[in-house]
Amino acid sequence: MASSSSLSLSFPSSTLSRTWDYDVFPSFHGEDVRKAFLSQILKKEFGRKAINFFVDHEMERGEFIGPVLKQAIKGSKIALVLLSKNYASSWWCLDELVEIMKKESGQTVITIFYEVDPNEVKKQTGDFGKAFKETCQGKTEEKVQTWRKALEGVATNAGFHSSNWFVFLI
Numbered sequence: 001m002a003s004s005s006s007l008s009l010s011f012p013s014s015t016l017s018r019t020w021d022y023d024v025f026p027s028f029h030g031e032d033v034r035k036a037f038l039s040q041i042l043k044k045e046f047g048r049k050a051i052n053f054f055v056d057h058e059m060e061r062g063e064f065i066g067p068v069l070k071q072a073i074k075g076s077k078i079a080l081v082l083l084s085k086n087y088a089s090s091w092w093c094l095d096e097l098v099e100i101m102k103k104e105s106g107q108t109v110i111t112i113f114y115e116v117d118p119n120e121v122k123k124q125t126g127d128f129g130k131a132f133k134e135t136c137q138g139k140t141e142e143k144v145q146t147w148r149k150a151l152e153g154v155a156t157n158a159g160f161h162s163s164n165w166f167v168f169l170i
Contacts, residue, residue, distance in 0.1 A: 018105070021075030024053040025107075027096045028082035029089065069096065074105045081154050083121050084114040088132035091139070094147045101150045111159030122155035124148065 024046065046053055054072045073079065079100040087093050100109060113121065120126040124133070132151070136144045 020077040022054045023051045024078045024080050025073050025076035026080045029084050029087040029093055073099045079107050079109045082112045082114050083116055085116050085127045086131055088128055089135055091135050097150045098146055101153045109157055111154050111157045118155050122152050
């Protein structure tokens with residue numbers, strides 16, 4: 001994903017000796033990033049570098065994140081969270097993020113802010129906040145707080161802004 005001079009990742013020692021199902025679990029809102037940004041990363045860069053990533057194209061969206069998706073998250077060395085202005089418009093994405101932020105298997109979480117400001121994600125403001133508020137309608141306060149905590153956590157992660165994305169793909 002990056003040359004050693006442009007990006008330095010440290011992995012917990014428990015992740016080094018473990019066998020992973022996937023190198024990367026990407027979490028994203030498809031409408032925002034699938035065709036332009038994500039296809040560049042997954043198909044061109046990851047494919048060229050033989051990075052094994054989870055693909056959810058064939059999964060059915062249900063009322064909850066099922067065991068297959070939970071296992072894919074836990075079985076991935078890195079969770080790549082591509083936050084975009086419509087990410088929070090999907091309860092599926094938000095539930096996925098909650099699972100990712102548990103880091104139950106010692107994964108590394110990498111955040112990319114795609115045309116969205118990290119502060120808008122952290123505080124759920126701006127267009128991101130509007131999408132989040134709409135998704136929260138009709139949900140329990142407990143569910144909303146769980147999503148808020150995950151968003152605050154991922155927004156606090158050191159991350160990359162899409163305006164600079166070419167730097168770490170070199």
